[in-house]
Amino acid sequence: MSQQLSVQHLLGIKDLTKEDIELIFNTADNFKDVINRPIKKVPSLRDITVANIFFENSTRTRLSFELAEKRLSADVVNFSASGSSVSKGETLIDTVNNILAMKVDMVVMRHPKPGAAVFLAKHIQANVVNAGDGTHEHPTQALLDAFSIREKLGSVEGKKVVIVGDILHSRVALSNIFCLKKLGAEVMVCGPATLIPRYISELDVKVEHNLLKALEWCDVANMLRIQLERQDIKYFPSLREYSMMYGLNKEILDNLPKEIVVMHPGPINRGVEITSDVADSKQSIILDQVENGVAVRMAVLYLLAQTR
Amino acid sequence: MNLLIRQVTIADPNSALNGKLVDVLVKDGKFAKIATKMSDADIPAGVEEKNGKGCYLSPGWFDMKVNFREPGYEQKETIVSGQQSAARGGFTGVLIMPSVKPAIQTRSDVEYVLNKSKSFPVEVFTAGSITVNREGKDLAEMFDMKQGGAVIFTDDKRAITNSGLMMRALQYAGNIGTKLIAYADDPAITGEPLANESTVTTTLGFKGSPSFAEAVMLERDVRLMEHTGQPLHVSGISTAEAIEVVRMAKKMGLPITAEAYAYHLLLDDSSLEGFDSNYKVKPPLRSISDRELLCEAIADGTIDVVVSDHSPEDIESKDVEFDYAAYGMIGLESTYSVVKKAMEGKMSPEFTAKLMAINPREILGLEIPSIAEGAVANFTIFNPDEKYIFGKSDIKSKSRNTPFIDSAFEGKVKMTYNKQVLYDNLV
Numbered sequence: 001m002s003q004q005l006s007v008q009h010l011l012g013i014k015d016l017t018k019e020d021i022e023l024i025f026n027t028a029d030n031f032k033d034v035i036n037r038p039i040k041k042v043p044s045l046r047d048i049t050v051a052n053i054f055f056e057n058s059t060r061t062r063l064s065f066e067l068a069e070k071r072l073s074a075d076v077v078n079f080s081a082s083g084s085s086v087s088k089g090e091t092l093i094d095t096v097n098n099i100l101a102m103k104v105d106m107v108v109m110r111h112p113k114p115g116a117a118v119f120l121a122k123h124i125q126a127n128v129v130n131a132g133d134g135t136h137e138h139p140t141q142a143l144l145d146a147f148s149i150r151e152k153l154g155s156v157e158g159k160k161v162v163i164v165g166d167i168l169h170s171r172v173a174l175s176n177i178f179c180l181k182k183l184g185a186e187v188m189v190c191g192p193a194t195l196i197p198r199y200i201s202e203l204d205v206k207v208e209h210n211l212l213k214a215l216e217w218c219d220v221a222n223m224l225r226i227q228l229e230r231q232d233i234k235y236f237p238s239l240r241e242y243s244m245m246y247g248l249n250k251e252i253l254d255n256l257p258k259e260i261v262v263m264h265p266g267p268i269n270r271g272v273e274i275t276s277d278v279a280d281s282k283q284s285i286i287l288d289q290v291e292n293g294v295a296v297r298m299a300v301l302y303l304l305a306q307t308r
Numbered sequence: 309m310n311l312l313i314r315q316v317t318i319a320d321p322n323s324a325l326n327g328k329l330v331d332v333l334v335k336d337g338k339f340a341k342i343a344t345k346m347s348d349a350d351i352p353a354g355v356e357e358k359n360g361k362g363c364y365l366s367p368g369w370f371d372m373k374v375n376f377r378e379p380g381y382e383q384k385e386t387i388v389s390g391q392q393s394a395a396r397g398g399f400t401g402v403l404i405m406p407s408v409k410p411a412i413q414t415r416s417d418v419e420y421v422l423n424k425s426k427s428f429p430v431e432v433f434t435a436g437s438i439t440v441n442r443e444g445k446d447l448a449e450m451f452d453m454k455q456g457g458a459v460i461f462t463d464d465k466r467a468i469t470n471s472g473l474m475m476r477a478l479q480y481a482g483n484i485g486t487k488l489i490a491y492a493d494d495p496a497i498t499g500e501p502l503a504n505e506s507t508v509t510t511t512l513g514f515k516g517s518p519s520f521a522e523a524v525m526l527e528r529d530v531r532l533m534e535h536t537g538q539p540l541h542v543s544g545i546s547t548a549e550a551i552e553v554v555r556m557a558k559k560m561g562l563p564i565t566a567e568a569y570a571y572h573l574l575l576d577d578s579s580l581e582g583f584d585s586n587y588k589v590k591p592p593l594r595s596i597s598d599r600e601l602l603c604e605a606i607a608d609g610t611i612d613v614v615v616s617d618h619s620p621e622d623i624e625s626k627d628v629e630f631d632y633a634a635y636g637m638i639g640l641e642s643t644y645s646v647v648k649k650a651m652e653g654k655m656s657p658e659f660t661a662k663l664m665a666i667n668p669r670e671i672l673g674l675e676i677p678s679i680a681e682g683a684v685a686n687f688t689i690f691n692p693d694e695k696y697i698f699g700k701s702d703i704k705s706k707s708r709n710t711p712f713i714d715s716a717f718e719g720k721v722k723m724t725y726n727k728q729v730l731y732d733n734l735v
Binding site for chain 1 (some may be wrong): 499506512515583630
């Protein structure tokens with residue numbers, strides 16, 4: 001493969017071209033074959049050491065990155081903020097520089113604050129992969145979401161995707177909007193008015209507060225997790241009332257005029273965003289998303305390593 | 309020291325010499341002679357001569373909003389380093405904000421600051437806190453502070469959200485013959501003011517502070533002014549909505565005055581795209597149209613003064629993730645150049661003198677330096693046409709937190725003179 005990404009870091013979908021995204025997808029197709037073989041491993045990153053630095057809790061994203069790295073034969077070190085030197089007051093740059101001093105080539109970082117990955121990339125030599133920075137971006141999630149839509153529906157272009165839930169605090173929503181728009185999809189956001197950013201429609205995104213109308217419009221519904229941990233004040237009265245207005249259940253799904261695809265970035269609050277029977281239905285591609293996550297992250301790491 | 313400035317133009321709407329090209333002789337701290345042509349007989353021996361070609365001489369400028377960080381954060385700025393920074397920026401007088409640690413909230417706090425400032429020729433005045441610890445709960449001893457020399461009162465960038473308390477503070481200030489500075493913000497709407505609420509900040513993942521929050525609080529303050537009959541100076545006007553409220557209040561004949569921060573005139577929220585914490589200020593940088601309307605409001609007199617909001621921060625407080633970085637930028641050295649650039653031809657030398665020297669002192673009730681033979685010499689010399697690149701060597705502050713390093717400007721401060729001391733920017 002001779003093609004290269006236009007960027008040295010994956011900080012956000014904002015910085016990628018459509019060609020970058022397509023390159024990542026084509027590379028991920030190959031890696032998806034790899035991870036479905038009896039021997040799930042290739043030697044591509046044999047000489048690369050990757051540090052997974054997580055300043056915020058994560059189970060699946062970290063696991064997915066770690067698997068992707070290991071299947072590319074990279075050496076992997078993990079670092080999480082709790083119980084580390086961060087709690088002793090060390091700064092981000094010092095923490096990362098200490099890790100880099102041990103000769104690390106790539107850093108995958110999750111951080112609770114927007115712009116942290118941009119900040120890190122300005123200060124260090126290694127390739128940086130943003131695994132979520134506050135309410136800013138979560139580029140690999142958006143890539144795997146779009147990859148999964150492409151896999152399920154053949155392409156992303158022209159498809160209608162609604163993102164439902166807490167758009168205000170969601171890096172997944174923002175990265176998804178950028179990614180889907182770049183690939184030619186139509187995007188709508190749906191949720192309570194208190195959780196929809198005022199200027200979101202300026203990004204050429206439709207806004208709808210009625211879930212039923214949104215579902216009738218769409219081909220794909222991406223049901224975001226309600227992240228109470230990221231809400232500093234109350235934006236709606238209760239989870240019960242949220243799920244009355246924005247929860248997707250089997251009855252709603254079955255009464256729609258067409259069969260839509262249901263997605264969720266996980267972890268699911270079963271019974272809040274979607275009910276169990278929806279999560280486990282044949283229309284749900286939630287577990288495909290998880291599988292594709294590994295392939296897409298392998299593609300990202302592999303392609304970034306080519307830019308070194 | 310005696311000083312002769314050759315061929316300088318006077319910029320002072322209060323002076324009979326306004327607009328005249330003159331030679332100025334300063335002897336023993338006073339204007340000894342101001343004449344279109346100075347004869348050799350007028351010039352004493354040993355006088356230091358300066359060429360004023362292309363320059364204007366204005367009454368010494370005054371910045372009514374600076375933070376000198378002493379006591380509490382002397383590693384960021386001391387009163388003396390702040391004074392040096394002010395002199396470099398063309399200011400012969402400043403008003404210190406009470407937001408140091410501990411806050412300036414007793415007479416001894418006021419006296420401490422004033423005593424510390426006596427060794428340098430930039431005149432330092434201080435504002436006292438309206439409430440104890442600037443917490444917006446209980447009134448501080450404003451009368452005693454005033455006796456000690458505090459000239460005005462403010463909780464700095466904390467709006468007093470308790471309307472009843474604000475009403476009583478206004479009444480009490482009127483009672484003791486002083487004035488308040490209000491900060492226009494409704495923090496319950498604003499939240500953490502990391503960024504303006506706009507399209508560009510939405511794409512950066514910021515929750516965003518809606519611009520109308522300023523006007524909400526300001527409208528309340530205007531009602532309180534009406535009710536109490538007291539004057540009010542409002543700080544931090546950064547939005548179109550707030551400008552409208554000030555305009556309306558002035559139309560109603562209320563004794564309201566308003567100030568804007570220099571950086572809001574030149575910068576907008578698109579600067580946040582690289583998450584550079586030098587652009588993290590309070591109130592946050594607003595939209596391009598807010599910025600333009602702010603410049604218009606200054607030109608038409610709706611906004612009375614522009615201040616530096618000089619806020620020194622050390623590297624440790626700034627070179628961190630955007631959220632964790634401290635708010636503010638230094639500004640004393642760059643304020644004139646920034647305002648000149650932003651105002652695009654609307655900064656005549658005469659208007660510069662009014663905006664930078666006369667209006668702030670009028671609001672604070674301080675004596676305005678005059679330019680006339682026999683008057684005490686307190687002046688600033690500037691060249692509105694000189695082009696230069698603002699560099700680190702222009703900064704006298706202990707801190708370096710400004711995005712303007714390496715920026716090109718047209719309009720430069722050349723020297724200041726006060727208390728018989730010349731501060732020459734070439735030296």
